[in-house]
Amino acid sequence: MTHVNVKSVAKSYGSTPVLSDISTEFGEGSFTSLLGPSGSGKTTLLRIIAGFIRPDQGVVMIGDQDVTHVPVWGRNIGMMFQSYALFPHMTIAQNVAFGLERRGIRGEAARKEVERALEMVRLPGFAERFPKQLSGGQQQRVALARAIVIKPNVLLLDEPLSALDRRLRQEMQVELLRIQRQSGLTTIFVTHDQEEALTLSDKVAILDKGKIVQIGDPATVYERPRTRFAAEFLGDSNFLPGVVEAGGVRLEDGGIIEVAGSLPSAGTKVTLAVRPEKMSPAGEGKNRISAQIKTVIYAGPVLSYHLETSQGRELKLFSQNRDGNLMREGENVTLSWMPEHTVALVE
């Protein structure tokens, strides 16, 4: 139960930089997701914190200890892997006891700890089975039990849920969150699943090309993306180019869009980002744009529309399926939204 600090960490392979100058803090007991596409450096960052990769420069602190030059086995970390990585030749109990044994805890004391950990992941009575006798979800629980039983300083999760099917994944998300809260472990979670990142985390860090583009609580990162990449990677977004004027941003169609908060100086080119669910065809918002409906996608609880403005810009609109589909393809509509749902991005 300690905070983790990463200071000016950089890593490159040959001439390819994988991480450039990353500095961030993972607060005590917090759950942080590292979110990014493959190749963004999120896994490299996790593996540097774990100690599998030595950074070219920078410092990794776990608690108040500088662990930059401490090998993995000296860092007291709990780690979960994408492939579960259970030892196939050992029983569940032996798997969970592995880390305890390395810490000199054996016999009755170890047995009790193992039992407690298996109860925590809701797998009591599985101790004597072998990993291959368990389902994927159960194996993942064992992997979690094995990682937390050693009371690690930090829990590192490398896309542990991506091999599970949707149902099981959601179930495991709830479990993971419950256990994380119960244990109070500082947790760092690598994922490329934005929904997973939003649901689980206290903080989301979006990585792109070896840099942290934005880090903050899920709502802030989602509502106030700082770059186009962040807006696009976390959820869907509509982008409208425009130029800053007194009173707002003038779009290509001549309309003025109001933006809550400060804007750059007049004349600056900006891109406005608006989330598809913030727009609505029944207008109360101050900001307006007209567009034609191209396709209607029925997705159960949500209706999703693809539209096109008269300038040929594509727009997306999500609306709750309260009264069924009220709009037809080919229909012209005026979408409206509020200034506080508008983010101006300077590229």
Next chain:
Amino acid sequence: MKTLGRFYLFAILAFLYTPIIVMMAMGFNESPLYQLPFSFSTRWYVALMGNTGLLTAGLNSIIIAVITAVVATSLGTVASVALSRHTFRGRSLLQLLLLPPIAIPWLITGTAMLIFFYWSGIGRGMHALIIGHVALAIPYVVIVVGTGFKTIRADLEEAAMSLGSTPVHAFYSVTLPLLFPSILGAALFAFAVSLDQFVISYFLATPGYTTLPVQIYSAIRKGFTPEINAISTILLLGSMAAILIFARFAKPGENRDPR
């Protein structure tokens, strides 16, 4: 179709085993000239007990095969670990160079070894035989153990290290037990390669120290008795038992780490 398939399988097995069965049977035939009718006798086994030449050669063969198996398996496994788990300069080249010796005719390898051993002062005899056999067996070991390695995920060792294992402990507690069937298979392979070896042994053996194949060969040239059948039978049953025990416990071909 099914009957035909069964017949085909039977024909193959018959083709493989008939000469061996005839050879074994003749070891129990009274006649020294392999004459029929068959009359059961154990006289050649009794005679074999007094034939120190054959017995010593047989013992030599087994001793050399065991030593070869142990040494080649140890060296080959270490090489496999390096090739599968580490990256270093020239790795691909080394990996590539390990394979051709399997395809080089033994006669050529044997000649090369004889010349090299003579030139370098290693000479001939037991030590030369062991060196030669180990060199022959290593590529087989690397292939068998290397294949085993491919079924073991690298993240198992990483998981062990994250739990507090040093790399050495992770290897011994996780990888080695999972690799054990492959290592055992490789050892058996090395044992068989050595026990079978005639050409190279013929070059490297000395008149005072020979292996069984070499001894049998010279016996055949001088005229021989079914004692050779007797010792061949004993050897054959021994190695078949070893292979069957291995197959029973290691289940080659079974995926140890399914996923």
